[in-house]
Amino acid sequence: MEGPTGPTARPFVESGDRAPVGLSVKGRYRIVRELGAGAFGSVCLAEDEATGHPVAIRFLPRALSGASDATQAVQRMGRAIVAASTAHPALVRVLEFGEAENGRAFVAMELVEGRRLSEMLSAGKPLDVDVALRLALDLGGAVESLHNLGVVHGALRPGNVMVLEDGRVKLMDVELAGLRDAPAMESILAAESPAEYLSPEQIRRAPVTEKTDIYAFGVVLYEMLCGVPPFQAPTREAILTKHLTETLVPVRRRRRGVPASVESAVALALYKQPELRPLMQDVLNRLWAEANGPATRWKRPAAIAAGAALAASVVMLVAWVLFAQHVPAPRPLAQPAEQAPVSALPRSSAPPTEPGTAPVVGPLAPAVGPATPAAVPSPAVRATPPTTAPPASRPPRAERRDQPLERPAASSDAEADDPGAIIDWLLSRSSARGR
Numbered sequence: 292m293e294g295p296t297g298p299t300a301r302p303f304v305e306s307g308d309r310a311p312v313g314l315s316v317k318g319r320y321r322i323v324r325e326l327g328a329g330a331f332g333s334v335c336l337a338e339d340e341a342t343g344h345p346v347a348i349r350f351l352p353r354a355l356s357g358a359s360d361a362t363q364a365v366q367r368m369g370r371a372i373v374a375a376s377t378a379h380p381a382l383v384r385v386l387e388f389g390e391a392e393n394g395r396a397f398v399a400m401e402l403v404e405g406r407r408l409s410e411m412l413s414a415g416k417p418l419d420v421d422v423a424l425r426l427a428l429d430l431g432g433a434v435e436s437l438h439n440l441g442v443v444h445g446a447l448r449p450g451n452v453m454v455l456e457d458g459r460v461k462l463m464d465v466e467l468a469g470l471r472d473a474p475a476m477e478s479i480l481a482a483e484s485p486a487e488y489l490s491p492e493q494i495r496r497a498p499v500t501e502k503t504d505i506y507a508f509g510v511v512l513y514e515m516l517c518g519v520p521p522f523q524a525p526t527r528e529a530i531l532t533k534h535l536t537e538t539l540v541p542v543r544r545r546r547r548g549v550p551a552s553v554e555s556a557v558a559l560a561l562y563k564q565p566e567l568r569p570l571m572q573d574v575l576n577r578l579w580a581e582a583n584g585p586a587t588r589w590k591r592p593a594a595i596a597a598g599a600a601l602a603a604s605v606v607m608l609v610a611w612v613l614f615a616q617h618v619p620a621p622r623p624l625a626q627p628a629e630q631a632p633v634s635a636l637p638r639s640s641a642p643p644t645e646p647g648t649a650p651v652v653g654p655l656a657p658a659v660g661p662a663t664p665a666a667v668p669s670p671a672v673r674a675t676p677p678t679t680a681p682p683a684s685r686p687p688r689a690e691r692r693d694q695p696l697e698r699p700a701a702s703s704d705a706e707a708d709d710p711g712a713i714i715d716w717l718l719s720r721s722s723a724r725g726r
Contacts, residue, residue, distance in 0.1 A: 330483040381433035409449035423515040429460040435571040447507035448488040486530040487520040502565035509560025
C-alpha cells in the first residue's frame, strides 16, 4: 500500500558499505572511526594527513554508483557545492568530492562538533525568544546564501543544524544538495526525511525549489518558539495529511510572548502554496527588524517605564528652574568700607563704658571680625566736615562725604556731652597729617 510519500524505500547502506578503520582515501585522509550511517551512506572521522586536522568523510552508498543520474548529479554539482559551502560561515565547508581506491564515491568536509538543535528541542520546551531569533537569523543566512548560488538544500530540519559551544550555527548535509535532484533519490529522500518538516510539494512529489526550504525554515522556527512542530499526529500519514489540509495554529496562541511580527513571518513561510511564500530575504528582514529594533516588543514595558521616569524627572527639573527664577535673591550683607590707616588714636584712661552703652563707631575705625551693621549715631553728635586725603603710602581714593567721622571714646559721661573735646581731637588729627 502506498502512502503520501510513495512506497517504502530500501536502505542504501548495507553491511559491505562500512568503511574499514585505517583505510587511506586518496593517500590523504586516514579513517579513524565511524560516526554514523544512514540512507545517504556512512560518515567517518578521518585525519587529513596533509594538514593534521580532523575532517569528516561521507562514503556515498554503493547503489548510487550504478545510477547514472546520481553519478551525473554528483559530478555536475560537486564544484558548485564546494564553492557554495564557503559563501556563509554557518555552512559546513565541503572540501572535496572524489572516488576512493575501492571505487566508493566520497565527500570530504569540515568536522563540526556541538549539540544538534534536535537535541535542544527534544524536551518539548521552547527556546528564549531572543535565542530563537539569533539562531534563526544565522540559519536563514546560510540558506539564503545557497539560494543566491542556485542551490536548494532540500532537507532543512533540526537534526541537520549543529549549535556550537560559542552559540554559532552550522547547517549540515550541504554536500547532499546535488544528490536530491536525482530521480533515483526521490523515494529515498521521502522515506528518510521526518514527516514534520516536509513541505506540501515534497509530499505531492512536485519539483523542489527555494520555496521548499522556506517552508522547512518556518517549521523549524515555529518549533524553536513553541517547543513543538506545527503539525503533530500519531502516525506519519496523519502528519503529512495535516501539512496538506490543516490550518496552522498561530504561534501567539501557543506562546503569547512572541512578537506579532515574528508570528507573521512564520505564517507567511508556512503557506500551503509555494508561490505565496516570501523569499528568504524577506523573512530574514522581518526577523532582523524585530531582533535589532530600538524597542523590541517583548521589552517594550521596560522601555515605557523608563520613559515615564525620564519624563517625570524633566518636569521636576523645569518646575524647580521656574521656581528659582521667581524667588528673590537674598540681600547682600553690608560690606565694611575700605578704611585708611589711622596713625594714632588718643587712648582714654577712663574705665570702660557702662553696660548698655555703645561707643559711636565711624567709617575710619579699623574693621575687626565680620561686618556688622553700622551703629546709629547719637543725636548729640553733630555733623563734622570731611576728612583730608589719606597718607601718601596708599594711592588716594575718594572719601564718602555723607558719613560721620569717628570720634574717640569718651572718658566720662560729662566729656561725652562736651563739644570741645571733639574739636580738640580734630585739631590734633589735622596737625598730625600736616606733618
